[in-house]
Amino acid sequence: MDIHERQTYIRNFCIIAHIDHGKSTLADRILEYTGALSTREMKDQVLDNMELERERGITIKLQAVRLNYKADDGNEYILNLIDTPGHVDFTYEVSRSLAACEGALLVVDAAQGIEAQTLANVYLALENDLEILPVINKIDLPNADPERIKQEIEDVIGLDASDAVLASAKEGIGIKEILEQVVQMIPPPQGSADEPLQALIFDSHYDPYRGVIVYVRIVNGSVKAGTRIKMMNTQKTFEVIEVGVFNPGMTVVDQLNIGDVGFIVAGIKNVKDTQVGDTITEVGRETAAPLPGYRKINPMVYCGFYPIDSSDYEDLREALEKLELNDASLRYEAESSTALGFGFRCGFLGLLHMEIIQERIEREFNIPLITTAPSVVYRVTKTNGEVLDIENPSNMPEPGEIDHIKEPFVRASIIVPNDYVGAVMELCQNRRGEFVTMEYLDVNRVNVIYEMPLSEIVYDFFDQLKSGTKGYASFDYEMSEYKETKLVKMDILLNGEQVDALSFIVHRDKAYYRGKAICSKLRELIPRQMFEVPIQAAIGNKIIARETVKAMRKNVLSKCYGGDISRKRKLLEKQKEGKKRMKQVGSVEVPQEAFMAVLQVDES
Amino acid sequence: MKRMTPASVYIHIPFCAKKCHYCDFNTYAAEGQPMDDYLDALIKEMLMTAESLPDRTMKTVFVGGGTPTILDAGQMKRLLDGIREAFGFSGDGFEFTMEANPGTVDPEKLEVMKEGGVNRISFGVQSFQDHLLQSIGRMHDVSDVHESIRQARAAGFNNISIDLMYGLPRQTMKMMEESLDQALRLNLPHYSIYGLKIEENTVFHALYKKNQLPLPSEDEEFAMYQLIRQRLLEAGYKQYEISNFAKPGFEGRHNITYWKNEPYLGIGAGAHGYVQSVRHMNYKGVQAYIDRVNSGVLPRKEVHGVAKEEAMEDFMMVGLRLLDGVAKADFKDQFGLELDDVFGAVIEDLVQKGLLTETEAGFKLTENGLLFGNEVFAQFIGEAS
Numbered sequence: 001m002d003i004h005e006r007q008t009y010i011r012n013f014c015i016i017a018h019i020d021h022g023k024s025t026l027a028d029r030i031l032e033y034t035g036a037l038s039t040r041e042m043k044d045q046v047l048d049n050m051e052l053e054r055e056r057g058i059t060i061k062l063q064a065v066r067l068n069y070k071a072d073d074g075n076e077y078i079l080n081l082i083d084t085p086g087h088v089d090f091t092y093e094v095s096r097s098l099a100a101c102e103g104a105l106l107v108v109d110a111a112q113g114i115e116a117q118t119l120a121n122v123y124l125a126l127e128n129d130l131e132i133l134p135v136i137n138k139i140d141l142p143n144a145d146p147e148r149i150k151q152e153i154e155d156v157i158g159l160d161a162s163d164a165v166l167a168s169a170k171e172g173i174g175i176k177e178i179l180e181q182v183v184q185m186i187p188p189p190q191g192s193a194d195e196p197l198q199a200l201i202f203d204s205h206y207d208p209y210r211g212v213i214v215y216v217r218i219v220n221g222s223v224k225a226g227t228r229i230k231m232m233n234t235q236k237t238f239e240v241i242e243v244g245v246f247n248p249g250m251t252v253v254d255q256l257n258i259g260d261v262g263f264i265v266a267g268i269k270n271v272k273d274t275q276v277g278d279t280i281t282e283v284g285r286e287t288a289a290p291l292p293g294y295r296k297i298n299p300m301v302y303c304g305f306y307p308i309d310s311s312d313y314e315d316l317r318e319a320l321e322k323l324e325l326n327d328a329s330l331r332y333e334a335e336s337s338t339a340l341g342f343g344f345r346c347g348f349l350g351l352l353h354m355e356i357i358q359e360r361i362e363r364e365f366n367i368p369l370i371t372t373a374p375s376v377v378y379r380v381t382k383t384n385g386e387v388l389d390i391e392n393p394s395n396m397p398e399p400g401e402i403d404h405i406k407e408p409f410v411r412a413s414i415i416v417p418n419d420y421v422g423a424v425m426e427l428c429q430n431r432r433g434e435f436v437t438m439e440y441l442d443v444n445r446v447n448v449i450y451e452m453p454l455s456e457i458v459y460d461f462f463d464q465l466k467s468g469t470k471g472y473a474s475f476d477y478e479m480s481e482y483k484e485t486k487l488v489k490m491d492i493l494l495n496g497e498q499v500d501a502l503s504f505i506v507h508r509d510k511a512y513y514r515g516k517a518i519c520s521k522l523r524e525l526i527p528r529q530m531f532e533v534p535i536q537a538a539i540g541n542k543i544i545a546r547e548t549v550k551a552m553r554k555n556v557l558s559k560c561y562g563g564d565i566s567r568k569r570k571l572l573e574k575q576k577e578g579k580k581r582m583k584q585v586g587s588v589e590v591p592q593e594a595f596m597a598v599l600q601v602d603e604s
Numbered sequence: 605m606k607r608m609t610p611a612s613v614y615i616h617i618p619f620c621a622k623k624c625h626y627c628d629f630n631t632y633a634a635e636g637q638p639m640d641d642y643l644d645a646l647i648k649e650m651l652m653t654a655e656s657l658p659d660r661t662m663k664t665v666f667v668g669g670g671t672p673t674i675l676d677a678g679q680m681k682r683l684l685d686g687i688r689e690a691f692g693f694s695g696d697g698f699e700f701t702m703e704a705n706p707g708t709v710d711p712e713k714l715e716v717m718k719e720g721g722v723n724r725i726s727f728g729v730q731s732f733q734d735h736l737l738q739s740i741g742r743m744h745d746v747s748d749v750h751e752s753i754r755q756a757r758a759a760g761f762n763n764i765s766i767d768l769m770y771g772l773p774r775q776t777m778k779m780m781e782e783s784l785d786q787a788l789r790l791n792l793p794h795y796s797i798y799g800l801k802i803e804e805n806t807v808f809h810a811l812y813k814k815n816q817l818p819l820p821s822e823d824e825e826f827a828m829y830q831l832i833r834q835r836l837l838e839a840g841y842k843q844y845e846i847s848n849f850a851k852p853g854f855e856g857r858h859n860i861t862y863w864k865n866e867p868y869l870g871i872g873a874g875a876h877g878y879v880q881s882v883r884h885m886n887y888k889g890v891q892a893y894i895d896r897v898n899s900g901v902l903p904r905k906e907v908h909g910v911a912k913e914e915a916m917e918d919f920m921m922v923g924l925r926l927l928d929g930v931a932k933a934d935f936k937d938q939f940g941l942e943l944d945d946v947f948g949a950v951i952e953d954l955v956q957k958g959l960l961t962e963t964e965a966g967f968k969l970t971e972n973g974l975l976f977g978n979e980v981f982a983q984f985i986g987e988a989s
Contacts, residue, residue, distance in 0.1 A: 528822075530976055553826035556977030558798045558847040563614050563862050563876045565918055566883060566908065572921065572982040579982075 003193040003222070003257050009075060010259035011186045012217065014082040014097050016125060017107035018115035018474060022137040026107060026169035026178075027083055033175045034067040034079070036248055064100075064203075064215060064261050065248040071183045079182060080217075080261035082202075084121075095124055096202040096276060099291075100217035100261060103131040103186030105178065106159075110136045110144035110166075113152050114441060116415050116476035122157055131186045134164035135178060140171050148442070156441050189219075189259030197221035197229070197282040199256075199264075200291050204274050206325040210241075212268035213250075216280060217261050219291060224255040228283035229266060232290045236273045237283050238266035274325075299331050299347025300408065300479065301354060301458055302391040304372035304501060305361070306343030308581060308592065312367045313342050319365040320344060323357060330357060335392065339501045339585045340370060340595075345392055348374075351458055370583055372501045373598040376455045379406040379482050394500040396489040399540050406482040407505075408454045411436070413476050415447050420469040424448050427468055431456035432485075432507060451480060455505070459598075490515055492522070493536040493543075497586045504598050515545040517601040525594045528552035533588050610879055611663040612861040613691060615646065616872030617672040617683075618890060621708070625741035625807035626800055630874030630888045631670040642873070642890055643679055645897040647686035649871050649886075652902060654690040661692040664858035665700045665721075671728075673704040677713045684720025693721055699857045701726055701765075704756075707748035714759035724856075725756050726796070729766040732783040736772055741807065746786075753790060763854060765794035770828040772800050773808075773818050780828045784835045793854035796847050797832050799825065846925050846977055863926050865919040865938065873903075881915065883908045912939060913988040916946055920984040924960075925977065929968025943967075950983050 001009075017023040067079040082097040098104065104125045108118060125132055134153050136146045146166050153161040165181060167174030191198070203215035216223075223229065227240045244252040245262040256262045268274055279290035307316050320332045331347035348354040354374060361367050378390040381403045390396055412433070414424050425435065425448065433450040440446055457477065465473050488511055492502035506514050515537030522535045526549050533549040561567050582589040619634040619642075620627075654660045665687060675683060693700070701724040702717060717725075727749070731737055734745045744752075749766075756764055768787060770780060787795065800819075802812050811817040820828070833843065841849040845863060848856060861868050870877030874888035885906040887893045896903035910918070916939055923930035935943040943966065944951070951967060954960040959973035959980050973980050 530979065552976075553822055554829065554975035555979055556846055556975060557801070559801060563868060563870060563878070564885075565862065565876070565878065565922060566885075568981075569918065569921065569985065572978060572985050575978055576982040576985050 006078075006257065007191075007193065007259050008188045010078045010080070010189055011103065011182050012080045012082070012101045012189060012259065012261060013103040013105060013182055013186055014084050014101045015105045015107055016084060016094070016098075016118075016121035017137075018109070018112075018117040018121075021107050021109040021112070021115070021118070022169045023107050024083070026105070026135070026137060026167070026175075027081060029169045029172055029175050030081060030179065031065060031067065031248065033172075033179065034069050036065060036067050063248075064097075064246050066245040066261065067247075069179055069183065072180060073183075075183075077183050078260075079179070082261065094121060095128070098125055098128045098130060100200055100202045101128075101130060102189060103133060103182065105182075106132050106134045106153075107137045108134065108149055108153065110139045110146050110149055111141050113149050113445070114156050114415070115474035116413050116447075117474065119157070119413065119415075119447075120476040120478070122159075132159055133178075133181050133185060134159060134161045135174070136164050136166050137169055139166045139173065140168040152442060191218075191220040191258045193220075193222060193258040195220035195258075196285045196287045197223055197227070197280065198287040198291060199223060199280040201231075201274060201276050201278050201280060203276060204325060206322055207265075210265050210267075212266075212270075212274050212325060214264045214266070214268070214274050214280070215261075216256070216264055218256050218258050220258060220287065221282065222255050222257045223264060223280075223282070229264070229280050230283045230286065231273060231275070231278050232281055232287075233275050233278040234273050238268055238273075241265045241267055299329065299349060299377075300454060301348045301350055301374045301376060302345055303348075303354060303374040304335060304337065304340065304343050304370075304392070305332075305346050305358070306337065306340040306370045306372070306501075306583075308368040308370055308583065310341050315365065316344065316361065316367050316369075319361050319367060320346070322365075323360060327357070329353070337372075337394070337501045339499045339590075340372075340583060343370075347391070351462075368581070368592075370501075370592050370595050372595050373504055374458050375505065376408050376453075376458065378487065378505060381405075390505075393489055393503040393505050396503075396505065399488070404484050405487045405505075406484045407487060409451050409480045409483050410454050410457065410477040411480040412450045412452050412457070413447055414450070414465065414473050415441065415445060415475075416469050416473045418444055418446060420472060421446055421448060423468040424465065424473060427461075427464055428452060431461060452477075453483075453485065453507075454479075459601075488539050490518075491538045492518065493534075493538060494522075494526075494588045494590070495531075495533050495586055496536075498538075499585055499590075501595055502598070511539060512544055514598075514601065515539075518597055519545045519547040521597045521601055522594055523547040523549055525591055525597055526588070527591065529588060531587075608867050609658055610867040610869050610877075611659075611661065611694070612858055612866070612868040613650075613662050613665050614858070614868060614870050614872075614875055614877070615650070615665070615667045615683075615687065616870070616875040617667060617669040617675065618642075618873045619674050620669065620671045620705075621674060621743050622741070625739075625811075626803070627741075628803035628806050629670070632890060634671075634674050637890055638894065639675070639679060641894050643675075643682055643686070645894040645903075646683070646872055647690070648897050649903065650686060650690035652897075653869055653871060660690070661694050663694045663698060664861060665691070665693075666858040667702045667722075669703055671705045671708055672702050673708040673713065675713075677710075677716050680713055680716045681720065684716065684722070688721060697857070699724055701856065701858055703728065704752070705742075706744040706752040708744075709752050709755060711755055711759060714755055714761070718759055718761070723761070724763040724765070725761050726765040726767065726794075726856075727752060727756075729787070730769045731772065731775070731779070732786040733779050736775060736779065739774065740769075740772055753792075762793070764792050765796060765856065766790070766792060767796045767798060768832070769798050769800055770832060771820055771825040775820055775828070777824065777827060777831065780831055784832060788835065788839050793851040794856065795836060795841065795849045796856075797829075797836075797849070798847055799829065842927075844927055846927075846974065860926070863922045864934065865915065865922055878910075881910050883910055915939070916941075916988045917984045917986070920947060921981040924967070924969055924973075924980060927968060927974075929963055929966055931965040933965065935966070946988055947984060950987050954980055954983060 015023045063083045065081050069077045069079050084094045084097045136149050150161040153159055165174045165177045198220040199216040199218045205213050207213050225240050225242050230237045242252050242265045243256045244250055281287045307313050324330050329349050332344045335345040336342050380388045380390050382401050383403045416424055428450045433452040436449040438448050486508040487505050488508050490506050491498050519535045519537050532551045535547045536543050537545040582591050618631045620631045622633050700722045702722045703726050705728050729749050732746050802808050836849045843849050844855045867879050873893035875886050877884050884904050887903045887905045893903050932943045960967050961970045
């Protein structure tokens with residue numbers, strides 16, 4: 001088959017859904033049905049192959065797989081399925097995978113209906129001009145109500161749902177119908193095999209033997225071993241060593257053509273040379289312009305990562321470098337703290353993203369970390385007119401130099417059953433939210449929209465929301481704008497010394513309460529030392545709260561243990577080990593958790 | 605590293621009338637236990653052990669438990685004959701301690717003990733309040749304490765020690781004072797004091813986890829400890845080790861072997877020994893122990909060769925428990941190295957923190973260091989290697 005004809009038999013699609021609506025299970029069934037994997041080979045949910053993803057039941061890294069499907073029309077199709085993450089933190093990764101597709105399966109739970117992330121993902125897909133095919137999943141559930149859900153899709157999203165496939169990924173129902181719709185309704189790739197190479201980087205990963213492996217969608221032209229390629233943004237050039245596809249393991253092929261989804265290996269050593277979102281073209285036969293449609297999303301939440309053992313600093317840098325390669329939205333730069341020594345200020349899409357990176361560093365790279373409380377980016381206008389973006393509270397200028405401070409607000413969408421609207425509104429008000437509007441999705445369910453400071457969301461908002469609504473609320477948000485608010489910087493002093501890593505920014509009206517609450521939390525967390533440790537919260541020079549950790553009175557083992565010296569030794573080893581997990585701040589030993597104390601204060 | 609032959613032996617009797625609520629030592633309620641088989645095995649292990657020694661003469665013998673005095677007079681005689689058969693007793697300064705619980709001795713048993721060479725008795729008195737004794741699971745009451753000590757003296761024992769505990773559930777300062785009054789009125793040459801520590805696999809641990817153990821506060825416990833020290837020092841006793849007070853010349857020599865990192869034999873179920881740079885622990889179960897011995901092998905459950913680095917750290921860890929501290933000469937004698945070359949930096953830091961101080965011979969804990977001994981000892985762990 002010639003390349004031009006082949007192109008008409010390619011379908012590139014992804015699956016979008018709210019978390020837990022069955023996206024990964026559906027992907028598994030599609031792989032199984034098309035024979036990409038035999039049932040015996042299947043581990044459940046093959047696309048979630050990171051240990052952490054399996055544990056948390058969420059997809060973090062997107063994955064791609066090529067499937068062969070013989071349709072009812074008698075033709076063989078090449079289907080490229082790209083899996084996407086479902087969590088709100090990973091909007092950017094979703095947008096990358098969407099840009100590589102022509103269509104999307106919109107999976108909606110037949111009992112739960114549209115949720116906040118369903119909407120967020122649909123809007124992203126519409127922005128990318130994708131053909132959206134609704135799939136009502138979990139129709140085997142006793143409380144499934146597919147007709148109601150179809151109606152909801154039509155009313156709320158405005159999509160025609162009359163042809164929506166009724167499916168149960170778990171039971172393998174509707175898989176063939178879904179694939180038929182994919183080949184019939186999703187358009188083939190539009191580009192041309194004769195144009196110069198234009199390929200979209202939508203992901204990459206680092207292989208210790210082959211260097212950076214770039215995941216691409218070929219939009220125009222073709223690429224094969226020997227092609228000299230150029231990254232249009234970084235202007236770096238490389239010679240391709242091999243190209244291949246995922247079926248689902250990595251398989252080398254001769255050439256990637258227009259419409260294909262696959263990988264390129266080009267001896268790329270430096271992770272910074274492959275920017276996700278960049279366009280690859282051919283040296284000497286360059287495309288006129290890079291591909292549009294990517295939005296580079298800036299981190300919304302920053303925190304400090306510090307190795308507990310300062311000798312791990314270089315290892316931490318390497319770990320971040322490696323993670324950054326697989327994670328275009330992770331930012332980091334070196335910083336130092338008088339309390340914690342040398343570390344990195346890292347930027348994340350959200351709290352879950354932060355937790356995942358933290359866990360991966362501790363688990364995969366075995367570097368115990370101290371994480372400082374997350375902060376948003378504050379925009380400070382100084383009295384001299386200078387505007388600063390402050391990612392680290394301890395960099396906040398002196399109060400006298402500040403004209404005003406703005407903080408980022410988000411537009412939060414919370415979908416809940418009627419009965420919980422009151423609870424949701426109370427929570428949002430407590431978190432300085434401004435009510436925008438309320439839309440009824442059906443007689444029973446409401447989409448409550450608030451403008452809220454992002455900083456209020458990073459402090460356990462989601463947990464509070466879940467517990468206040470018995471788990472029924474779904475939540476999504478998008479950045480809205482910076483607004484001026486009355487903010488102050490609060491400092492914490494231990495034993496009279498200011499601990500920079502504990503400083504935080506707080507709304508003036510909440511400062512007093514928060515200062516007291518944090519001092520008392522710290523008193524619980526900091527163990528008794530050989531001397532008394534005062535804990536103070538201060539705004540500028542004014543102390544607004546104080547607690548004291550009383551001095552330990554004694555610490556000595558009296559027992560003799562009948563000559564069992566090893567037992568004594570083990571006890572002391574344990575004590576010494578415990579100290580290693582503490583950070584010495586001045587003369588005070590502070591446990592890891594204390595640096596997150598600001599997060600553990602009950603807000604509402 | 606200098607190889608020394610042991611001149612101290614610990615012998616374990618793992619039986620008690622009943623286990624106390626705080627106790628996690630290797631001991632079992634005596635009823636239905638094969639005590640005679642155990643004694644046979646014990647004697648066999650002693651003989652096997654003694655055979656391998658270049659010199660069987662012991663300077664200290666310590667029979668602990670458990671409750672060694674739970675043995676009847678006949679069993680006691682068999683045990684003591686066995687010990688004498690296996691080991692020689694050095695003449696001058698020979699110390700032979702037996703642990704006893706109040707109420708488990710009588711004139712006949714005491715006579716057997718005296719004849720068998722025992723010259724020091726350590727009674728587990730713990731407290732002088734009947735209700736406290738009951739609530740910690742002890743079998744005796746205060747009148748047993750007085751009676752047993754009276755009988756021991758009548759049998760000719762002068763070197764008597766008692767254990768006292770502080771920090772017990774529901775114990776108050778007033779009770780502590782009362783216990784000290786009564787203890788000092790006995791005018792004994794030696795007192796050991798132990799703070800209650802909640803160990804796993806005890807009744808107290810279970811209660812503690814359920815939040816049902818009304819322990820004194822850290823401050824109260826500290827006040828008790830200070831009171832004990834003050835009263836004993838005022839009464840003319842010298843604190844020679846963190847937990848031990850004695851009239852001059854009555855220091856417990858056996859335990860000093862441990863504190864000086866010198867070798868000792870460990871005989872019996874669950875007993876620990878330290879011989880030729882090897883620490884061992886015997887099988888803990890009574891039957892398992894008997895079976896091993898009867899099959900003709902030493903009943904070792906765990907054997908651990910102590911590297912020189914670890915031994916040097918142990919030397920500091922245990923040596924600094926003695927109030928006289930460690931001597932540079934002893935260190936050099938055991939390891940052939942200068943103390944300052946090995947631990948100079950650690951010591952300097954601890955001296956700076958006011959926890960250690962230099963003596964003529966070496967270093968010792970300061971008053972403050974005495975209170976924070978664990979902070980000091982832990983600093984040496986892992987520092988030589």
